[in-house]
Amino acid sequence: MRIRWCAPMAVQTACMVLGIVTPCLAQAMPGIIPQPVKMAIQDGHFHISSDTRVAASGDARQETTKLIDFLAPAMGLRLALLDQPTPDSNLIQLLLVSPPDNTLGEEGYELQVTPQSIRIRANKPAGLFNAIQSLRQLLPPAIFSPQKAEQTQWSVPCVRITDAPRFGWRGLLIDPARHFIPVQDVKHFLDTMAIHKFNRLQIHLTDDCGWRIEIRKHPELTQIGSRMDFTEMQSAAPAAANSRFGGFYTQEDIRDLVRYAARLHIMLIPEIEMPAHTGAAIVSCPQLGLYPQKLAALSSDQRWKAHEWVLAPRPESVAFMSEVLAEVMELFPSPYIHIGGDEANIVHWKQSDEMQDLIRQLGLKDETELHSWFIRQLDAFLTRHGRRLVGWDEILQGGLAPGAVVMSWRGQEGGITAAKAGHAVVMAPTSHTYFDFYQGPAASEPRAIGGDLPLEKVFVFEPIPPVLHAGQAKLILGGQGQLWGEFIPNPKHRDYMAYPRAAALAEILWSPKADRTIEQFLPRLKDHLKRLDAAQVHYRPLK
Ligand code: ACM
Secondary structure, eight states: OOEEEEOTTOHHHHHHHTTOOSOOGGGGSOOOSSOOSEEEEEEEEEEEOTTOEEEOOTTHHHHHHHHHHHHHHHHTSOOEEESSOOSSSSEEEEEEOSSOOTTTTTTOEEEEEOSSEEEEEESSHHHHHHHHHHHHHHSOGGGGOSSOOSOOOEEEEEEEEEEOOSOSEEEEEEOTTTSOOOHHHHHHHHHHHHHTTOOEEEEEOEETTEEOBOOTTOTHHHHTTTSOOHHHHHSSSOOOGGGOOOOOBOHHHHHHHHHHHHHTTOEEEEEEEESBSOHHHHHHOGGGSSSHHHHHTSOHHHHTTTSOSBOOOOHHHHHHHHHHHHHHHHHOOOSEEEEEOOOOOTHHHHTOHHHHHHHHHTTOOSHHHHHHHHHHHHHHHHHHTTOEEEEEGGGGTTOOOTTOEEEEOSSSHHHHHHHHTTOEEEEOOHHHHBTTSOSSOGGGSOOOSSOOOOHHHHHTOOSSOTTSOHHHHTTEEEEEEEEOSTTOOSHHHHHHHHTTHHHHHHHHHHSOSTTOOHHHHHHHHHHHHHHHHHTTOOOOOOO
16 A cells, blocks of 8 residues: 655645655545644545444443444444454454553544554543544544435545644633523534534633522522623613523533533533622622622612622632532532632722721732732632632732642733743633634624634634743643633524634644644635534634
8 A cells, every 4th residue: 555644734745745746645635623743645445334343442432432423423323333353344443552652642542544444542532532533524524414414425535643632721711601501502512622622611600790500508699690691781671580581500400511521521611700700699699799788788680780890808708609619619520620810800999998907907918919819718728629720810910829720811921921930821812812802804793892813813823932941831731712702692603703713723722833824724624614514513604
């Protein structure tokens, strides 16, 4: 069999460089997103049919079942699963390697397709899963259809792929606080993330206009705090309380989502915002506010517009939020718990005699130190429980526990400072990762929050700032795209804002940086959009 090595980032060029004069098979090769690290394209195809068997043993079996599940709807058949590989051909084999292959890490894999068999090797189940995502993309796009497709030939081109991600944190954020996102829509979003090998979903569960997670110890948080959304808050005539949409996740819903995401090797990371963006909590539990008596005297409907948008960081509020986080930790196995920490209007603390007294009692200098004190209390609580606090870059002021992770959103400066101080960092700058920004001229786009973030700009995002030396660069865990929900009221619109920008981000976070160009990305993206069509993802068409 002739083997044509084609460098992934410049397939045609590589064929020329290596002196291969026959037309490169890359033209017929489906473009994979994110681009694998190394692909050697070979002649021939493997044909998947009802006679094809899948073989795996031990922990690999679970991933194999997922492969069968992924293929079944469009093919209209379930492939048979064997315990042991047979010497026959027409076999797909998944294998966990032991001892581990250091080049593959936790999430990498090898995928070899010949006319006789498909062999997948990885150190860990996550690697097998990632290989399955590449294999799906090697099949005709119709394989992504949730119903039986008209396609009858399911051919996979022969190829050898060796692949592993550049970053371990490849995330997106969704915001059910602003507009509630029903469980089935979160699942749809997770399914599309998996196609792109994303592995973190931050879920912004609480904000001024909604508290979206059931907390048994404080049922008022959802009884009152879930009954509003951004649209209603903006409206001059908000809907009557008993006809509002609102919504929240029961604890059983959360368990269901955590399980669903884990099956796709996606870690669900909860975000419980504090001390600002806590309006819904304050409306529900006036004791958290700066002026509890004033709020408690009002009906809950009147309270929505009468609070200070930032809680009072009393020790009692620390205790309250610790109780909330205790239940959150029971539900989310994630080692990371995000507590927000951004955009606190501490002028309100300056104007409060009680907060000024508190600052003096705690021996602090000012409101900024009070903010840090509050964050550090929650940091200590989470650390005691074996979890790592994550917060937006405002949490940096005043010092943090060594395990805390900083999410840099106001540019990359916060991330640079954090990495220099020895903290792990996720880069999530507005400039390149805010997918609630416009992606084309505002006049021809649906209403967005503002900004300007076309696809091409996402594609030039570089999570590692050049000012960091190699040791500091290792602290950059990866990056994350944000889909804040103020102007994202439904799943179709969420798809529109996310894709194809998130496809570009997936490539930035997975594929090697060298040789990356938009010119070689766009033709692959065109192939890829056919997959998203089949998967019923309502992306923004290329203009
Ligand atoms: C943020 O966008 N306020 C983190």
